[in-house]
Amino acid sequence: MNGPIYNRVALIGLGLIASSMYWAIKRAGVVGEVTGYARSQATRDTARRIGLCDRVCDSAAAAVEGADLVVLCVPVGVMGQVAAEIAPALKPGATVSDVGSVKRAVITAVEPQLPDDVHFVPAHPLAGTEHSGPESGFAELFDNRWCLVVPVNGTAETPIAQLQSFWELLGANVEIMDPDHHDLVLAVTSHTPHLIAYTMVGVADDLRRVTDSEVIKYSAAGFRDFTRIAASDPTMWRDVFLSNKDATLEILGRFTEELFALQRAIRTGDGEHLHEYFTRTRAIRRGIIEAGQDTDAPDFGRAKAKE
Amino acid sequence: MNGPIYNRVALIGLGLIASSMYWAIKRAGVVGEVTGYARSQATRDTARRIGLCDRVCDSAAAAVEGADLVVLCVPVGVMGQVAAEIAPALKPGATVSDVGSVKRAVITAVEPQLPDDVHFVPAHPLAGTEHSGPESGFAELFDNRWCLVVPVNGTAETPIAQLQSFWELLGANVEIMDPDHHDLVLAVTSHTPHLIAYTMVGVADDLRRVTDSEVIKYSAAGFRDFTRIAASDPTMWRDVFLSNKDATLEILGRFTEELFALQRAIRTGDGEHLHEYFTRTRAIRRGIIEAGQDTDAPDFGRAKAKE
Ligand SMILES: NC(=O)c1ccc[n+]([C@@H]2O[C@H](COP(=O)([O-])OP(=O)(O)OC[C@H]3O[C@@H](n4cnc5c(N)ncnc54)[C@H](OP(=O)(O)O)[C@@H]3O)[C@@H](O)[C@H]2O)c1
Ligand SMILES: NC(=O)c1ccc[n+]([C@@H]2O[C@H](COP(=O)([O-])OP(=O)(O)OC[C@H]3O[C@@H](n4cnc5c(N)ncnc54)[C@H](OP(=O)(O)O)[C@@H]3O)[C@@H](O)[C@H]2O)c1
Numbered sequence: 001m002n003g004p005i006y007n008r009v010a011l012i013g014l015g016l017i018a019s020s021m022y023w024a025i026k027r028a029g030v031v032g033e034v035t036g037y038a039r040s041q042a043t044r045d046t047a048r049r050i051g052l053c054d055r056v057c058d059s060a061a062a063a064v065e066g067a068d069l070v071v072l073c074v075p076v077g078v079m080g081q082v083a084a085e086i087a088p089a090l091k092p093g094a095t096v097s098d099v100g101s102v103k104r105a106v107i108t109a110v111e112p113q114l115p116d117d118v119h120f121v122p123a124h125p126l127a128g129t130e131h132s133g134p135e136s137g138f139a140e141l142f143d144n145r146w147c148l149v150v151p152v153n154g155t156a157e158t159p160i161a162q163l164q165s166f167w168e169l170l171g172a173n174v175e176i177m178d179p180d181h182h183d184l185v186l187a188v189t190s191h192t193p194h195l196i197a198y199t200m201v202g203v204a205d206d207l208r209r210v211t212d213s214e215v216i217k218y219s220a221a222g223f224r225d226f227t228r229i230a231a232s233d234p235t236m237w238r239d240v241f242l243s244n245k246d247a248t249l250e251i252l253g254r255f256t257e258e259l260f261a262l263q264r265a266i267r268t269g270d271g272e273h274l275h276e277y278f279t280r281t282r283a284i285r286r287g288i289i290e291a292g293q294d295t296d297a298p299d300f301g302r303a304k305a306k307e
Numbered sequence: 308m309n310g311p312i313y314n315r316v317a318l319i320g321l322g323l324i325a326s327s328m329y330w331a332i333k334r335a336g337v338v339g340e341v342t343g344y345a346r347s348q349a350t351r352d353t354a355r356r357i358g359l360c361d362r363v364c365d366s367a368a369a370a371v372e373g374a375d376l377v378v379l380c381v382p383v384g385v386m387g388q389v390a391a392e393i394a395p396a397l398k399p400g401a402t403v404s405d406v407g408s409v410k411r412a413v414i415t416a417v418e419p420q421l422p423d424d425v426h427f428v429p430a431h432p433l434a435g436t437e438h439s440g441p442e443s444g445f446a447e448l449f450d451n452r453w454c455l456v457v458p459v460n461g462t463a464e465t466p467i468a469q470l471q472s473f474w475e476l477l478g479a480n481v482e483i484m485d486p487d488h489h490d491l492v493l494a495v496t497s498h499t500p501h502l503i504a505y506t507m508v509g510v511a512d513d514l515r516r517v518t519d520s521e522v523i524k525y526s527a528a529g530f531r532d533f534t535r536i537a538a539s540d541p542t543m544w545r546d547v548f549l550s551n552k553d554a555t556l557e558i559l560g561r562f563t564e565e566l567f568a569l570q571r572a573i574r575t576g577d578g579e580h581l582h583e584y585f586t587r588t589r590a591i592r593r594g595i596i597e598a599g600q601d602t603d604a605p606d607f608g609r610a611k612a613k614e
Contacts, residue, residue, distance in 0.1 A: 077578075126525055130592075146524070146525055148525070185521050185522065185525055186525075188510070188511050188514055188522055188530070189511070189522055189525055189526050189529070189530040190529045190530060192507065192510075193507055193529035193530045193532075193533050194529045195566075195569060195573075196503055196507060196566070197529065198569070198584060198585055198588050199562060199565050199566045199569055200499065200500055200503060200562060201588040201591050201592075202565050202584055202587065202588055203495070203499075203558065203561050203562050203565055204495050204496070204591060205587060205588060205590075205591055206561065206565075207495055207558075207561075213594070213598075214492050215492065215495055215496055215591075216591065216594040216595050216598050217453070217598055218433055218453055218455070218492055218493075218496055219496050219595050219598070222496070222497045222500035222501050222504065222536050223495070223496040223497060223500045224595060225500075225532045225535075225536060226500050227588075227591055227592040227595050228532075228592065229529050229532060230585070230588040230589070230591070230592065231588070231589050231592035231593075232585075234581075234582050234585035234586045234589070235582065237581070237585050238578050238581040238582045238585060239578075241573045241581060242573065242576055242578055242581070245573055245574070245576075248573060249570065249573060249574060251510065251514075252566075252570055254510050254513065254514075255506060255507060255510050256563070256566070258506050258509050258510055258513075259502075259503070259506045259559075259563070262502060262505070262506055263556065263559055266502075266548045266549065266552055266555060266556060267552070267556060269549055269552075271384075271545050271546075271549055274541075274544070274545040274548060274549070275541050275542065275545045277505060277509055278505055278537070278539075278541035278544050278545060279541045280509065280512060281505050281508040281509055281512060281534070281537040281538070282537070282538050282541070283512075284508050284511065284512055284522075284523065284534055284537070285437075285508075285534040285535065285537065285538035286538075287520070287523040288523050288526050288531060288534050291520075291523050291524055291526070294526070294531050294534070294535070
């Protein structure tokens with residue numbers, strides 16, 4: 001390639017995703033300067049202390065000034081507000097993107113705020129951990145994970161292609177997807193599972209009054225994984241559920257139906273139904289391992305990712 | 308200690324738990340001879356090929372002959388039947404134990420089958436993976452995990468203490484627990500989470516007809532963990548739910564209640580309720596990490612366990 005895709009990139013919000021993006025950008029050496037901004041003084045101080053971003057600015061407007069790419073890395077619920085804040089300072093011809101876990105609501109909130117002379121190209125990297133904040137990022141987070149680019153109607157091809165190349169340089173595989181379809185697929189693969197994990201851990205929390213700390217002490221496989229999922233950032237997830245309401249409620253409805261059927265099989269002692277159901281779900285796991293989205297290794301291949 | 312606790316140990320059933328026990332026994336070097344038996348010729352052949360057990364027998368009765376400790380490592384639903392099979396061949400004074408994930412139902416099924424001159428000491432090691440079969444075991448499975456010993460009324464102290472020492476030599480930490488209490492705690496920490504994971508993966512499987520293979524392709528954190536849980540052995544889990552029916556149904560009832568409350572908060576846009584709930588569940592995760600039942604490391608510390 002000839003020269004960098006973007007000379008200057010601005011990251012608004014400096015949490016898990018933004019900090020991972022910064023370290024991945026540095027690893028790839030593909031951007032001239034990366035500026036950053038976060039809402040709180042505390043996060044900006046931390047960022048300066050650990051060298052997160054080439055320059056940390058004290059306002060979102062200052063951070064986006066002269067930037068060729070601006071990436072909104074804030075919770076889904078404040079994307080619109082942040083877009084309004086930066087709009088007057090955006091360089092004409094710049095690309096504005098985001099990393100929000102929901103796409104339709106972000107598009108609805110952000111698009112009307114932006115001037116006509118910038119390109120808006122929403123995206124969503126399918127990568128994360130249960131940790132958050134400026135110190136939780138690492139360069140390898142996006143390696144071999146998907147990044148879904150979700151363009152809106154009428155966007156020129158070049159900014160889309162540039163954003164795609166950018167994410168590929170950060171280690172991700174990119175696919176283009178329609179916003180509503182994105183929200184439905186993610187409701188199945190991520191949003192509803194998170195709600196369920198939060199619920200189960202909440203039930204256990206209630207029961208601690210009965211079983212004391214035994215629920216924690218004897219926490220077995222299954223529940224332990226749920227607690228990890230349910231340790232994710234409350235603000236991020238509140239915003240995800242509120243802004244992907246329809247798809248989440250639809251999948252939850254189906255989930256409840258199936259759960260009632262299994263509950264009934266337990267109550268009536270219908271072992272055949274249970275065995276059949278549990279056999280069917282095994283095949284999905286095989287599919288995921290074959291698709292390279294997870295590993296069969298006892299450590300999930302995570303040791304390798306961190307090397 | 309002076310001499311081995313048991314000169315001869317018999318493992319009935321040669322799957323994940325039994326094979327891990329065998330390798331852990333060898334690592335500790337604490338038993339004279341370990342015999343083994345599994346139902347199918349195929350499993351017995353595999354065991355002989357990979358050197359699982361010092362001697363693989365062609366009947367359960369032959370395997371338990373002269374054994375000082377017999378451990379039933381078969382699915383919960385066949386424990387009673389296997390106990391009846393071995394009863395006539397048991398050595399007077401021997402200890403019979405099991406590793407079943409449910410305790411009350413196993414006690415009810417096994418106790419009446421055994422002769423009066425053996426000691427029955429049920430147990431449950433809280434350790435497992437989603438894999439099964441004779442080739443899935445490894446010596447480190449029980450290291451630093453709990454093994455709950457669940458004695459029945461009237462059992463002498465020596466056989467209980469011996470089984471406790473045995474499991475400690477295999478790497479586990481042992482606690483004594485009441486059977487019904489065991490079944491309730493496990494319904495919360497393991498059985499209900501497994502049912503929920505199976506259900507969610509089943510929902511996704513239905514939706515593949517809608518979203519094609521995208522559910523697999525874009526499988527994100529959360530769902531990916533569920534598929535691992537839901538890849539566990541169907542027979543084992545069918546038996547667990549059928550034999551821990553009451554506690555599972557009770558916890559499921561509570562789960563459904565809480566899920567409905569969260570569903571309602573999403574529908575009505577009650578962000579405060581969601582945020583509060585998601586904040587509360589974080590504390591449980593901290594408790595588990597502090598209790599040493601999981602690690603904060605991205606690889607769950609599993610790399611270390613396998614070293
Ligand atoms: N975590 C995941 O697994 C994951 C995966 C894919 C996509 N995403 C998406 O990525 C985005 C960021 O998530 P994250 O995990 O990186 O979150 P995070 O670690 O909690 O960081 C969020 C950042 O946004 C900043 N922020 C919040 N409100 C703001 C405002 N009004 N103006 C400016 N900055 C503000 C926060 O600043 P302070 O530190 O000053 O509060 C913080 O730096 C979310 O939209 C999420 O849906 C997350
Ligand atoms: N997996 C876990 O995470 C876990 C954790 C703690 C406790 N447990 C408990 O441990 C026990 C064994 O589980 P596992 O995971 O080791 O199972 P597994 O890998 O599926 O192995 C089960 C073994 O039992 C044998 N078997 C089945 N029916 C039999 C019968 N009627 N007579 C003789 N042998 C029979 C099987 O023989 P074939 O190979 O010939 O079919 C196989 O060798 C279960 O009670 C389970 O609840 C499991």
